[in-house]
Amino acid sequence: MYRSDDRSDSAERTAFRKAEKKYKIYYDQVKKKKMARPVDLSEVLDFKSILEKYKCNGERQGDVLLAKCGFDRPVFCLESRPGFYFIPGALTLEDQCRWIRESLTSFPQPPNRTNHNAIYGPIEDLFVSAKERKVLVLEETFSENVTSDNTVIQSDVCSSKWKFVEEMGEFNGKDESKSVPASVLLRKLRWSTLGLQFDWSKRSYNVSLPHKKIPDALCQLAKRLAAPAMPCGEEFQPEAAIVNYFGQGDMLGGHLDDMEKDWSKPIVSMSLGCKAIFLLGGKSREDPPIAMFLRSGDAVLMAGEARECFHGVPRIFTDQEHAEISHLEPHFAGEDDLSYLNYLKTSRININIRQVF
Ligand SMILES: O=C(O)CCC(=O)C(=O)O
Structure with missing residues (x-):
């Protein structure tokens, strides 16, 4: 490259x-x-x-x-x-x-x-998302295991996908290593x-x-x-x-x-x-x-x-x-x-x- x-x-x-x-x-x-x-x-x-x-x-x-x-x-x-x-x-x-x-x-x-494909996969609407101050977050789904006493516990990540969310609300409290503001991604395009x-x-x-x-x-x-x-x-x-x-x-x-x-x-x-x-x-x-x-x-x-x-x-x-x-x-x-x-x-x-x- x-x-x-x-x-x-x-x-x-x-x-x-x-x-x-x-x-x-x-x-x-x-x-x-x-x-x-x-x-x-x-x-x-x-x-x-x-x-x-x-x-x-x-x-x-x-x-x-x-x-x-x-x-x-x-x-x-x-x-x-x-x-x-x-x-x-x-x-x-x-x-x-x-x-x-x-x-x-x-x-x-x-x-x-x-x-950005190599890290995040395909990203839709980057410019608009930066304008709207959105944040790209890693959405993970976990497989569920049931223990002998019928407790449901989440274990391994079975799928993950990056998607844009509003800056406030959903993003609050997310792990920062799994989130990146769209404005930063636009600068790094x-x-x-x-x-x-x-x-x-x-x-x-x-x-x-x-x-x-x-x-x-x-x-x-x-x-x-x-x-x-x-x-x-x-x-x-x-x-x-x-x-x-x-x-x-x-x-x-x-x-x-x-x-x-x-x-x-x-x-x-x-x-x-x-x-x-x-x-x-x-x-x-x-x-x-x-x-x-x-x-x-x-x-x-x-x-x-x-x-x-x-x-x-x-x-x-x-x-x-x-x-x-x-x-x-x-x-x-x-x-x-x-x-x-x-x-x-x-x-x-x-x-x-x-x-x-
Ligand atoms: O940015 C430029 O003007 C040159 C670009 C270039 O050399 C290239 O993409 O191979």
Whole structure:
């Protein structure tokens, strides 16, 4: 699994790891307050300003080239990383809001799996339960034994199931090791999988696991975004997606996405919510990675040789640190939407969509 990044001594010394350490968030205690340590961002590629400069003077900027692909907005690529494409502001505001909502409500719903499955089994309605301050508790039923004097005693647990209950009432008095607030589970939601389900323990797609198709509107969006990186005349077929959820201080360690059969087809990766730093390395962890900002609405495509490149997300910026989510805030300002807004202020969501076969 990518989050348990390889931390052997040799991995610690690679150029990729050095960059991760450079951009990762560290905190200092300043006058009893926890403050994010300032980091030098001068080498981070900023496609938003590259796009603005391009619109003004159409000039090429260093390693960055404009892809000639007939897409309806500028698509950039990197001369040193063939197969990598960056589409700044690819998603409309409406799309960003829609997929943020879906990522928190429908995408983690069973039969889609999440990182919580391994411990709690399938969990229904996590986001709504967090909003309603519910608590997940382990409900156990016991087998009953009758003693010789006809006393009924409860003995072994014969079945157990996690279920949400109201915070007050039923939860009171429960054993705390067998209960967890929905809000904590929402904060600890790291991934959900759509379409064909990925089996993280085997690092492969398990077609026998029950699954629903990726929603049609998301497929259409992915097909449109994938077009600049598709082999001529072919259409992208979205079959699986991983939704990554990042909270404050979370990172996604350097990894390769190598579980799909055909690397000529791109991975379509969309960013939502707080700004992040993305590291695009080379084929070896020793290759110094290129750092770039990812903002809400940006899309990245990785196809061909870029599929063989290590990549990861060492840092997200929250609303206290120029997360650049102010354009989203008015759209989640209604009373019913405050839970989305509270979540968004310290979170980033990434949806990456894959053609598996
Ligand atoms: O969060 C991102 O932008 C990258 C996600 C990613 O690399 C992955 O899920 O493989």
